[in-house]
Amino acid sequence: MDSNFSYTFPALKGMQANKEYYVVMCPLRIIPKIFLFDEEEIPPEHRAQRILNKSRIPEMTNYIVENQKDYVFSSITASIDGEIEFLPFDKNPASQDLGQLRVSLDSRFLINDGQHRRAAIEEALKISPELGNETISVVFFHDVGLKHSQQIFSDLNRHAVNTTSSIGILYDYRDRLAMITKDIITSIPLLSRYTDKERVSLSKNSPKILALNHIFNANLKLLGKTKGDEITPEEETFLKEFWLLLCESIVEWNMVLKKELSPRDLRANYILGHGVFVEAIGMLGNYLKNYHEDDWKEYIKKLSEIDWSRSNTEDWLDRSFNQNGRIQKTSSTILLTSNRIKQLLDLPLTSAETQLENKFFNGGASK
Structure with a gap:
């Protein structure tokens, strides 16, 4: 893969259900750019379960902006439909899961969990652009054709328990x-x-x-x-x-x-x-x-x-x-x-x- 035509993230490779997944640190300024929320490009079977509750966005945005010294956001989980390549930093078995994840620029990204966080981040950056260099962890699954994204969404939410x-x-x-x-x-x-x-x-x-x-x-x-x-x-x-x-x-x-x-x-x-x-x-x-x-x-x-x-x-x-x-x-x-x-x-x-x-x-x- 040509590095000039790809996103490159520092990443940690993991394994679940015999499939590789990757945890990357993504600058906040990049989040709204790679995770486009264009409903016309999201298949209806995925789109229906990802309708934003827009009333939540101002509260989450204010949370970030008003607590810039101690806000906390959990990871975004997303699927990648496109060419990816993981390059270990070295061949030492103890560190071979630490490296770079390259993702082709023409890949599609679909959020499985965290679309409200993504929307709040976008709004917060408009108010406080200086937040752009801060990072959020993103868990990436490789899902060609986004065929398994609906199942990923279902699995993530099936066992989620909301706090009282x-x-x-x-x-x-x-x-x-x-x-x-x-x-x-x-x-x-x-x-x-x-x-x-x-x-x-x-x-x-x-x-x-x-x-x-x-x-x-x-x-x-x-x-x-x-x-x-x-x-x-x-x-x-x-x-x-x-x-x-x-x-x-x-x-x-x-x-x-x-x-x-x-x-x-x-x-x-x-x-x-x-x-x-x-x-x-x-x-x-x-x-x-x-x-x-x-x-x-x-x-x-x-x-x-x-x-x-x-x-x-x-x-x-x-x-x-x-x-x-x-x-x-x-x-x-x-x-x-x-x-x-x-x-x-x-x-x-x-x-x-x-x-x-x-x-x-x-x-x-x-x-």
Whole structure:
């Protein structure tokens, strides 16, 4: 192969299923040039499974641009349809898999995994061209005619397991609210002991009573924020005071802490161990923060007087759980649960909340 008419990459050769593959370091500036995203040139059977979710691109682009000192991207996996040649640096058996990969200029490259990373890199380079000299690892498979690319895509994704939102929050050290949420959990004994930091929903036999993502989502509602928003010191103080008082005020939670009630029995017999309750409380807290700045704590204390049991169908049926007794957490049921808590605390409903109540009683919400 003529080196003047080829791409040349430093590469490491490997073997899977008796077939060679190559790991190369590719400068970011090259990524948009060799991995063209032209749907007309991609066969429909491949194209259909590679439609970009364009809403993801700005977030990923901002991640790169705003974290240029510590962003991390995993490898792109791609297929090469064209002539390739691997040239070892030397013939020493210990290093014969280290060398150069030459790929003819007329080759086609098809991304099997990483098209969103590729699109984000292209956008990030428009904003910060200096990123062009940085590299990303690319795993290349030789696939003449791209006949096996669809299978590669299927195999890569069949065994992929997405992390839960709780794990994402647990490992997030950039988002301020994630940091505050973890600090709150650590500082309050009940939350520290009974918060599941990995799962987003708890099994009936779980020894925990809350999930990390539910507390995080409740905090978003408490502040009326979206993920990534700035948090003021005053808002941080409010969150910490709110959760401390809430944990003191929920009688059944304290029964669990004192070993007088098991987490299993709590979830089976009360709405208190479910996300719909926690996030509804977040909405209540936001209302109190905005309209009862001076006496919000008195209302939180009154939560101890409410009957949270599932047998209390008058208050919670078709709001927190359905006719089959199954807890249901949707935006509508969270609102309906929050509405009922406000009513039980003699707090007025907003016009939007009143409309939802009217729809609920007319059989149009959560029924």
